[in-house]
Each structure stands twice: as C-alpha cells, then as structure tokens.
Amino acid sequence: MNVILSPLGMLLAIVFAFSLAYVFRWMLNVSRQRPQEVAVARHAVTALQRILVPVSGEPATECAVELACRLGEKQKAEIILVYVVEVPFTLPLDAPEPFEEARGQEALRVARLIAVRHGLPVQAKILPHRYASAGILQLAEAEGVDAIVMSAGQPGAEAGLGRTSRDVLKRATCKVIIDRESAA
Numbered sequence: 001m002n003v004i005l006s007p008l009g010m011l012l013a014i015v016f017a018f019s020l021a022y023v024f025r026w027m028l029n030v031s032r033q034r035p036q037e038v039a040v041a042r043h044a045v046t047a048l049q050r051i052l053v054p055v056s057g058e059p060a061t062e063c064a065v066e067l068a069c070r071l072g073e074k075q076k077a078e079i080i081l082v083y084v085v086e087v088p089f090t091l092p093l094d095a096p097e098p099f100e101e102a103r104g105q106e107a108l109r110v111a112r113l114i115a116v117r118h119g120l121p122v123q124a125k126i127l128p129h130r131y132a133s134a135g136i137l138q139l140a141e142a143e144g145v146d147a148i149v150m151s152a153g154q155p156g157a158e159a160g161l162g163r164t165s166r167d168v169l170k171r172a173t174c175k176v177i178i179d180r181e182s183a184a
Contacts, residue, residue: 083127151181161178
C-alpha cells in the first residue's frame with residue numbers, strides 16, 4: 001500500500017497537533033489565585049475617584065499632593081485641593097484676610113502644578129473656617145470624596161500628628177491617608 005503525503009495534509013496535521021497541544025496546556029494550566037485580601041486592597045485603591053488634599057504651603061503638604069496623585073493616577077482620579085484659612089472667633093467668617101489668601105493662592109498654585117504634571121483633573125479652593133479640621137471634613141462631605149490625603153502636621157506633636165490631622169483621622173467618614181515625614 002502506497003502512502004502519499006501531500007503538503008496540504010501535512011500542514012493540516014501540524015495545525016491540528018499545535019491546536020490540541022494548546023488546548024491541553026490551557027486546560028492543565030491552573031493560574032495562581034490572588035489571596036482575597038490582596039484583591040480587596042487593590043480594589044480599595046483603584047476605587048479612589050475623588051481625593052481631597054489639604055495644603056498649607058509647607059513641603060510636607062506638597063509631598064501629600066504627590067502621594068494623592070500617585071494613588072489616583074491609574075484611574076484618573078480628581079484631586080481636590082483646599083487651603084483652609086482659620087478665622088478667629090473675634091472676626092466674622094467673611095472678614096478679608098489678604099495675607100492668608102495670598103499665601104493660600106501660592107500654596108494652591110504649587111499643588112495644582114503637581115496634579116497637572118500627573119495629568120489629573122484638579123479643583124482648588126480657599127475655604128474660611130473656624131477650625132481647619134472642621135473645614136476639611138465639611139468639604140470632604142460636600143464633595144463626596146473617597147479619601148483625604150494629608151500631611152501629619154507638626155513634627156514632635158503627640159503620636160507624630162498635629163491637631164488638625166488627629167481631628168480629621170478621628171471624625172472622617174471616608175478613608176484618611178496620613179503622610180508622615182521622617183524626622184531625619
């Protein structure tokens with residue numbers, strides 16, 4: 001009996017063999033599952049769509065803006081920058097504070113540049129309030145933010161946190177991420 005090998009028959013046999021090998025490899029390859037905790041943590045970070053960052057003009061708050069931008073970069077989160085002017089109780093809330101407003105505009109300008117460099121949408125606000133923490137929390141609630149990213153405050157303060165960051169951490173209804181610089 002003569003067996004005739006045609007080029008078309010050989011090609012079909014090779015394609016069939018590779019297809020069968022691929023199917024077996026796919027069926028027998030068990031992918032590693034991520035632990036549930038890792039999946040939840042990853043989802044929590046990628047769910048950040050609106051991030052509030054209080055700024056003061058200090059280098060530590062610029063680091064907090066950078067951190068917020070990196071957290072929100074992949075999902076193009078909106079960065080909301082706020083400079084809270086603490087108005088003393090002896091003055092009305094709408095009293096002009098030209099020095100503080102100028103300082104706030106400069107702090108917001110620098111922070112806005114950081115967010116724009118990351119290609120993220122950004123809002124910037126100056127907010128007069130009696131207490132910085134209450135202003136931050138009020139704006140967070142009004143804007144429906146997913147997280148507040150802020151610097152820890154004065155070095156050497158109790159537990160490394162300033163009054164404002166302690167109050168925000170205690171009373172916030174969203175995630176709070178505190179960026180603490182080392183004392184080095």
